[in-house]
Amino acid sequence: MIKNLKTELLDEKFNALEAGNAPGQEVRQDLSLLDHLMKGDKIDGYPVDFSHGDVDAFPPTPDSESYWLKGFKQGGSQAYTEYRGAFNIRTTLAKDLSLFTKKPILADKELILTPGTQGALFLALGATVATGTKVAVVEPDYFANRKLVKFFGGIVVPIALHYLQSSSKNGLDLNQLEIAFKNGTKVLVFSTPNNPTGLVYSKEVIDKIAVLANNYKVTVIVDQLYSRMLYSGEEFTHLRSCKVQLENLITIMGPSKTESLSGYRLGAAFGTASIIDRMERLQAIVSLRASGYNQAVFKTWFNEPKGWLEDRIIKHEAIRDDLLKVFRDANLQTATPQAGSYLFPKLPALSVDLNTFVRLLRYQANVIVTPASEFAPHLNDSIRLNFSQDHKAAIEAAKRIVKMVKIYAL
């Protein structure tokens, strides 16, 4: 009996990790059954995979491979670093991240380098969530957040995100958050800029989160992966530099998105030293360290050629604006991304379920997107696009999405 119970526990745990519709895994799907569901003909066009950024359209930071090669040539001392990462690299990064987030970071105690920001998120939640820990998870938000909480035995307390109406009160629902904190929620994890909507939490909302977390002694993990790609007229507020200083706060960033360095798997987490310590202990059994040679590529971060970042932002903003026009002209309600390269158009009621529509999009129209249900389990009316793509191909693909919506609309 006990044995069966354990097997069931494990089955349940891994059912919660189901990844068949996760971004990047589409290639493993069997599409052969879609023919009888398809309405009309295939719609030709250059294939676009909106599930992640196209690093061929927006290539990695210039010379990243030279930095890598220097690391490789350095040999043993770069291959084997402390689990939390090479000290000289942490020293430089701590300065850059301090400047960017407007609060000092101690290189030796308050920073860890990880295999991607995914690695950082895993370690941060692993270090703070035990069986039964209640964790506030925003919906919609990065698809792995709730999976991580469940994997560590925590209880997901969903908090709604307001994102469709443009307002300074946009962001997570503060009333729901306070109720959750009152009811014993001990950890909050969220992303700003939000994935999948591109919403940047306002100073007003960030300040209130800080006050609430402080009052209720909640640990906060904030994923700011996209905070460098901020569009014109927008402001970004770093939770860590708020007037109210949180005792337990981890900020996560990395050069995988804006900088297109995802192929290196590099991430960074910084904040409360005791949590960073635990994250390092966990990293020691998870993956030892971010690949030693790859760590050398961190030296390109916040050190890009003059004007490079600005140019990249301008180009993404132009794609954003053209995509918004395509979707809004077709009456698909879409929030304006304030940062990052995610767009989250809302679809009308369809004659097929969302997962089927997404598969049809791939099969019939050569467009890969990610269904909303990956970001909020009960949300089935939107799709996420990572628009870090070839400009022209992205617009053409968006027009095919609109065509497909018209075909399958009820």
Next chain:
Amino acid sequence: MIKNLKTELLDEKFNALEAGNAPGQEVRQDLSLLDHLMKGDKIDGYPVDFSHGDVDAFPPTPDSESYWLKGFKQGGSQAYTEYRGAFNIRTTLAKDLSLFTKKPILADKELILTPGTQGALFLALGATVATGTKVAVVEPDYFANRKLVKFFGGIVVPIALHYLQSSSKNGLDLNQLEIAFKNGTKVLVFSTPNNPTGLVYSKEVIDKIAVLANNYKVTVIVDQLYSRMLYSGEEFTHLRSCKVQLENLITIMGPSKTESLSGYRLGAAFGTASIIDRMERLQAIVSLRASGYNQAVFKTWFNEPKGWLEDRIIKHEAIRDDLLKVFRDANLQTATPQAGSYLFPKLPALSVDLNTFVRLLRYQANVIVTPASEFAPHLNDSIRLNFSQDHKAAIEAAKRIVKMVKIYAL
């Protein structure tokens, strides 16, 4: 009350992950308090870090950086692979690993690429151990095994390793193993060649493990990281090619050691498809994938220049033989490593505890080794050396160890 209980759970979990004496972390230790414990003067000599192989003395497989660069230049398709790794690389590796381990591997279903073998071990235990699962862990064995079991909430069932007397019955204690299986142990994890002793499990013992695991329906995870560096006259038996075929078996290998590719963080796990599936789901939230560009370096594996591997083995065997002579001449009992580059000399009773002796070794004699307690919690009479080092420096450092043992022997 419930809150405190959870905090304690987490505290306990992370105390079990204490990594202050773990290989590679020595640099974080404060040695300033050792002066008053030190007997005699500092012993000069070229510093040797036996905690891991010296990839400057034994450099990575020739041209690994060219393979890496080809991967980088391939762009997006190499940066973003399936979570389980690029299919073309898995296809080639599946063939090579099938040949090596003498049993076919399906590239699509039975193989996953991971960030190092540490990553593979983490995923394999995460996929098979739930709260309360009893897991047979060999002592001494790789230091992370028992930490992983505890982290996933499993119960460690220790199994003794016989390694000091040379015998075909060397290997884990089969009686203890059967008792453990009878008492509900559902997973066995072990390494062959054994880390830290260099023992290769005999065909006789491997066959019996297969029979027992089959009888009691136990899942086996076997870490064969060092199986390619096999010394003259030795034979290696792959559990996966035994006559008795296990339903649940994962074999772990990687090019980090013999091939000195540790700086790339590459590992591979192969075996039961349903476990590989779970490992991929877990990888999706742990680190997404092994670094895309680094995966390209797998193409050097089992594809080294002719004679390269043989030469590397000959050189290591020569160091092994010289080290054994140094330690045995000083009456330090040391098993003969049959494969790999670990040596595990037994020390006499000392006037300081083992951790202090290891710190003194570093402070007084410029030699870093790993204490036995990292491999078996109650073992405090041995030290582990990774002798993949500059030959002359290693022998000189071993002589300093012998001097230090004489100074601190009771």
